[in-house]
Amino acid sequence: MENQLFWLQGDQTVHPILRGRRTADAVVVGGGFAGLTIALWLCKAGLRVVLLEAETLGSGASSRCLGKASLLGGVSYARLEQRHGREVSAAYGLSQQNAFAALRELATQPGADCGWVEADDHLTGLERDEQRLGEELQAMERAGVAAGLGKATQSPMPADFSLTVKDMALLHPMRYMRWLAREGERLGLKIYEHSRVTSMETNLAGTPRGSVLAPYIIVATGYPIVNTPGWYFLRLIQRQSWLIPLNGEAQFSGIYGDWQGEYALRRLGKGMLMHLAGGRVGEKRPVHPLEMYRQRYAPYLENARASHAYGGIDTYTADGLPFIGPYGKKTPNMFVACGFGGRGLMGSMLAAQSISARILGLSNDGDAIYSGQRRGDGFLMPQVQAGLSIAGHYAGNLFRFRAPYCPHMGCKLRYRPEVRLWECPCHGSRFDDIGHIKNAPATRDAVIRYRRRG
Ligand SMILES: Cc1cc2nc3c(=O)[nH]c(=O)nc-3n(C[C@H](O)[C@H](O)[C@H](O)COP(=O)(O)OP(=O)(O)OC[C@H]3O[C@@H](n4cnc5c(N)ncnc54)[C@H](O)[C@@H]3O)c2cc1C
Structure with a gap:
């Protein structure tokens, strides 16, 4: 198995690290399909946008993508109708068709070169x-x-x-992302790479070397990095x-x-x-x-x-629909886009359309379907595992066990030798051999203590 992906081959534009304090109208955290599409849509709406990426653009799930954009797969319309009724299913169908049309228009523009077929x-x-x-x-x-x-x-x-x-349609994920970045930059988007957000307030995103103050914050980190409000780690x-x-x-x-x-x-x-x-x-x-x-x-x-x-x-x-919209009930200016369930190309376009419409003050009936505040639908296992692991963490600290813990919520990490990664069984953060963070929701490295031999 290989970790370096074939899609990533080719010229990569290098973006600077965020240093010092910046201001913007909106800061987008995460440089995958979701972050880049949302940032581009906000730029099109005339906002000054900064995008902060922990590693390099596309280094998360978005480069590990088959490149399929389709109305089929993921959510079952029959199940959706059974669970939420015909009206919701029809609104879902319409929003998906709108998203597909927008995706096609964007990816087939002259100069886009996204390999769209x-x-x-x-x-x-x-x-x-x-x-x-x-x-x-x-x-x-x-x-x-x-x-x-x-x-x-x-x-x-x-x-x-x-x-x-x-x-x-099928497209080339990396070429599509490079196109999103180029188009965004043409409209004034500022992109910073190797700038992991480690602290966040409702209008401030902080990295180890800088921060961005902005009235709107959009968290597009795959798995949301802020636990509350929203409680996404339970869902x-x-x-x-x-x-x-x-x-x-x-x-x-x-x-x-x-x-x-x-x-x-x-x-x-x-x-x-x-x-x-x-x-x-x-x-x-x-x-x-x-x-x-x-x-x-x-x-x-x-x-x-x-x-x-x-x-x-x-x-x-749990219900197959992504979470797109305000992060929590009391944070109207902080947004989330996640839970794409293997359909990130469509989900990102939906997120871009929905979040930019909200920021512009336009109402959209379809928004309620994807709201992060919709009822029910938690996953039981992560909750039980998190509870047990956190209890284990405190007991471990008390008795000085040496097992490594996830810095996100204290769950005990498991080592997977075949990919040389430490994985969190509760929320899915992963770390390399020496504890360097590979993906959200954790925002810090894990401490791995090795026993001295001999
Ligand atoms: C094998 C595979 C095949 C797939 N095939 C398809 C397909 O054919 N079609 C389709 O539509 N979808 C497909 N998907 C799903 C799709 O790839 C994802 O839904 C999509 O990439 C998610 O995009 P994202 O922007 O939310 O997340 P990501 O691409 O993971 O981007 C999140 C970004 O946030 C960054 N980040 C994380 N934490 C921080 C932080 N604290 N500060 C700053 N940045 C941070 C990460 O480095 C990452 O670059 C596939 C997925 C897999 C794994």
């Missing part, structure tokens, strides 16, 4: 899944989204039926998944995936690219992703060869 998106199932796929099709139609159900004649994996949405989990490039010619066109979200497959250049879903970060995963590929999928892709798996993580909510 149109492709039909197919979710496949076996004979026994026909009814399930049929229900999904009907719910999509009621929500105003055009789809079709037919025999899966071209599917590269065993499948009897496929639910298809035509003219969806989000981080899941691992893998990108596996395959040598060998694709015998299909479009994008194929199974309806349960276990895999997705696209063409890439002369080969293919596969997305394999993994488990929750911190869980024990006995099967290596390449082994999983060889056991489950390789027999059907005869000429394809896999040699590397690139790991990435994304945040998931």
Whole structure:
């Protein structure tokens, strides 16, 4: 397995580190799809915007992306309708179509060079899944989204039926992000890299060497780095998944995936690219992703060869909808965009549209669907694990145990030797061998104490 991703190859523009105090109209924290799209939209609205990125642009989940932008997958329209009613499902369908149209317009502008290609998106199932796929099709139609159900004649994996949405898209994630950054900078966006935000108030974001004072703060760090208000750490989990490039010619066109979200497959250049879903970060995963590929999928892709798996993580909510909007009830000027559940390209565009509209004082009925304050839907496991781990942390301090703890909320870290990472089982922060932080919600390094040998 490799940590350096093939999408990252190519020229990278270097941005400075934030030093000293700056002022702006809005500060965006995080330089992935969400942060960059929101920053660009705010610049278009005429705001002076500063973006602070902990590492380099795209160093989080956004470069670990298959590059699919589609109305299909992630949220089930049938389940959404059952849970929240037809009105919500229709508003969701409309907001998704608006986001897709905006994404297409942006990514196909002259000079964009994002590798945008149109492709039909197919979710496949076996004979026994026909009814399930049929229900999904009907719910999509009621929500105003055009789809079709037919025999899966071209599917590269065993499948009897496929639910298809035509003219969806594939793009090159890194080229798309570079385009967002270039466009933003053309409109005055100031980007700072290697500037991790370690402290935050409602109008001030602080890094180790500087700070930005701004009336609006947008947290787009994948997993939100501020625990309260919002209590997102009780309502989000981080899941691992893998990108596996395959040598060998694709015998299909479009994008194929199974309806349960276990895999997705696209063409890439002369080969293919596969997305394999993994488990929750911190869980024990006995099967290596390449082994999983060889056991489950390789027999059907005869000429394809896999040699590397690139790991990435994304945040998931319990109901499948992202959290987009004010951070908490009492923080109307501080926003969050997270929980994209493997659909960050669409989610980021929704976030950009929704947050910029709010800042401009425009109302949008669709906002309530994605609100971070919508009811229910917490995940039980992270809450239980956090409780036990925090109790363990205090007991450990008392008795001087030497196990490393996550600086976010004190959960005990687990070491994963195959990727040489320490992982937090409660909220998914990860650290390298020596405790250097790899991803949110933690904002500080972990202290790893090694026992002296001999
Ligand atoms: C294998 C895989 C395949 C995927 N395929 C697709 C796909 O085909 N289509 C799709 O739409 N989505 C896909 N996704 C999901 C998508 O990649 C994510 O939803 C999306 O990238 C999330 O974007 P983001 O900006 O919220 O987070 P990120 O890209 O993680 O960006 C967050 C940024 O915030 C920075 N940050 C963190 N903490 C701080 C801090 N304290 N201060 C400053 N900066 C900070 C990080 O360094 C990071 O750069 C896939 C995900 C994976 C893992």
